[in-house]
Amino acid sequence: MKEDDALLPVEEARARTLALVSPLPQEWVRMEEALGRALAVDVRAQRTLPPWDNSAMDGFAVRSADLTAPPPIRLQVRETIYAGQMPREEVRPGTCARIMTGAPMPAGADAVVMRERTRLAPGGETVEILEAVGPGNFVRPRGEDAREGEVLLARGTPLGIPELGLLVGQGMLTVPVPRRPRVAILSTGDELCRADAPAEGRIVDANAPALSLAVLRAGGVPSVLGIARDTLEDVYQHLAAAEGYDLVLTSAGMSVGEHDFVREALAKLGVERDFWRVAIKPGKPLAVGRKGSTAYVGLPGNPTSSLVTFELFVRPALRRMLGHSDVEPPRVGGRLAGALQKPPGLAHYVRVTAAWQEGELWARPLSTQTSGVLRSAASATHLLHFPREASRLANGDNVELLPLSWGA
Template sequence: MSTYEEARATILSKVAPIGVERVPLMDAVGRILAADFTAPWDIPAWDNSAMDGFAVRAEECAPGTTLKVTSFLPAGVTPGAPLENGCAARIMTGAPIPPGADSVVPHEETHSGEGVVTLLRGCVKGANVRVRGEDVAAGSNAITAGTVIGPPQVSLLASFSAAMVPVYRRPRVAIISTGDELVELGTQPAYGQIINSNILAVAAAVRLCGAEPLLLGIARDTMESHLDLLAEGLKADVLITSAGVSAGDRDLVRSALKKLGVVEEIWKVGVKPGGPMAFGTKEAVPVFSLPGNPVATMITFEEFVRPALLKMLGHGKPFRRRVKGFLSEPVRMKPGTLHFLRVAVTVENGRYLATTAGSQKSGTIKTMLRCNALALLPAERTDFTAGEEVDLHLLDNSLDMES
């Protein structure tokens, strides 16, 4: 049996990004840049005005000076002749600074007359001028590989006309449920049957990671059915199974994977819920065998599968944020395994306060609806007191938002 930390380290050591593809810029949103992006030119590409006003020579701009206005420069034009002594050019935001000018006086700091402008105050050289390359210099590393592409990255890439972007390929994740008791979504279950909801919960989690779920259906409780579906699943980049990984008479996943040449790396982990979990590899394909209880499935995905998928997607930081919080009530657990306690966390006086989300049974789905964090309770402890400090894995961004 592996410890929690050993299992996570083993899994991450066995996975890596699976390749790079070039995609249209808008299809790259939310994905990971696979190579440094070097700026092909300067931004700004020329000295330009940061204000609507008048382009001038600073040395001629004592308060009360009147200058002749000789040209008008809106954005998008090319400046003509150099600015002559004693002259100013009316200029708009973003327009190129004309030769000979070195500063811009804002419109509100002037008084305009017929063909002339009077300055109400002095001007410092370089005022209100955006200098060529001051934002991004040509040849510089504008965006580093491993960056998640969001609106700022799209803005910069578009500014350089980067229509196609290299990103890490999305893993195709095959998902299989096991068991004769399962029926598919849309079916009215008979007595003793249950809807195959685990496969959909796992698919949703895979999609939220940014990978592509492939739902292969249900492996029935025969070796033939297991071998057929698992062999199909091994054609994907990742294979995830749900249930059938314990030691019961119909738990066939472990033996079927062995027949198919999957090398077992982990068999059971010292955590609860989710102890009967396994992990193996078939060449470059990682195989996760998750327990069948819904909560155990979701938590083992969260703690073991999600970080692996994020690493395969190119993320440099695949783990959820881990913070210190405080229990609002006493908790008792059986010793011997690390416990993932489902908690609802609030922020009070700058501290994270964790309250149990309800029953901690691994089949009680509603506690997953109520919790926004997992408290990690050490294996060697039994009793935890109200007010005690514990480690929390934050499961969503709700704690960083306000109503």
């Protein structure tokens, strides 16, 4: 067998796919457009936050050294400090300040006694402290959230709501992120038609719309190129129109049938193929290559095979283009509800529904695993990894599960 014809293990195929792509050039976008994307650069704090020690509770700012005697301890209240207001007086021995949550700590005070542990005298001039506290009690220290000059968030950090809140707190209203990948999607096959142009004897192309949505959910910008007929020239012409995109996805035409022209058309276009077969079911015929700065991935034609290989190979590549530092598919441990068997040689990714029972995640294989049944993909919550050389999995066995990104 030629090296090019070898069946690659899934992990090697994914590594070789990822090696063909890299984070795209950065752009500055507003916060709402940055949500879910990754930072293109390290971001350093421009401000120390909070800028001063402040109270974590409504209560009284005190000197902890004044609270060594048995309670109650009577202190003179010198002022009331509200959030957004700076203290006017220093807390001296025998005195304290009434303070609200978030208000800056006055000089001299090193602790806060919560209001519920005090008894304020009528008129509010004195207060009885009902418990002793140590230094730092209910005090949020200066710089607890950020210190000027330190790396606040590293390059590749996914931007969720807390991360964007940190950046807003630094006065940033736009964020540097890699631009979104532009992805061209091409379906091939004489048997296909568009949903808005049904034809007798043909089936509606579901792959391109499904892949378009998958690209969109992964953070890319999809463009559907239409349907190429089963001739070398038509496939070539459609692929030639896709030059300049960051990624080109094709579905079908990847095997060795008489009408499978995608690999030949890619070669004619000048795409340098890296590999084209993976030791996997579903999804064995998978071609990956590159021309210039454009990566090409030829996916299988069966709808579920197309989605599974997108999940295992394309989505990680898009995440790398988007600058994420962690691009591998997520994995969780679970238990198999049922039994599975297969010949060794191919890794199977079994569609399952998984649910928690008594603290464990139990995965139940769907009744059909055929590649052409899209309905089973709609029912699945996870892919169960049935290792390449394994032949049997018994009821209750520990298994590796991949949560699916394509669900609602």
